[in-house]
Amino acid sequence: MRWDLLFGDLEAQMHAATQQELERQINELARMEASQLTLAQALRGAVGGQLSLVMCNGTAFHGEVRRVEPQWVLVNESNRSVLLPLTMILRVQGLGAQRATAASKVPYTLAAALRILARNRSMVVLDLDSSRPATLRGVLDQVGADYVQLMQLADGVSRDRENRQGSVVVPMNQLVSVASSTDNEF
Template identity: 35%
Template structure:
């Protein structure tokens, strides 16, 4: 009968409209959820993954993402480890699609200054990479002190921290800090 066909078409159109509305709602909810993520959430979703990082000075590093703090990350390269402030990164490649909100814990209250204080406490030799001109600058030595928005490094040229080995004490503002690299295979 013609009415059966008419009502069948109306039902199909009704269900198609409902499906489209549901898909639009799901897509909108996904957009709203993604809008709530911060960069650190995206990085937590890529922990352990091989990524490439391009720093603000144009240099590129590749390795596995080891840790993510409130405003920093640790990148494990083949030979060394990097502690990199998030503000020093221009862009990331190969993060994947995951994002993870932090669980309540130290990452929420563990800012860059705290991570750097840990390195200062350990008295490890490090290379502090600083944005200074096009190429930047590398200061080799030991982090002596860390303030709220700066660090002081005893520049030793890669030698052990002894008074006779210190050639200068450099104060580096966090805003110009590109990263801190382990001077050897020692881990952070």
């Protein structure tokens, strides 16, 4: 009878050691998988939820995450949509543990999203990365590979020819945010 207890105890110890090793391997695989996740995948898990995103220039946006692509996130903030380049995000608050891969096989680049705004002749407000607050208001005339050309307009005026204040070219890597009315979907 003592032998049965001894063998039973050895089997229990072996089973416990095997379980611990298996759990250690599973935890390591989970850590390795998590290390491969991108910010876009983390943000995609929050689509439909509310987040606060603080940009590199200190501007904060609070709203519902509508869409996430590899280069940008679209947030609805009350009566406007704000397109935020992922490279300009300083921190995100309110993000849970949910993660998601891309729903679309064809990712929309930042330039593609901006071309939609240019095609629709949508009024936009560009917030730029600079040492001093820099905001431009107008209509995107042209979207190049790495720049946008904006027809500037005075605040609160229509797009009539007499309200134009000139044109400005902005490198795309200087865009912190692009805000437009919520009517403009990407």
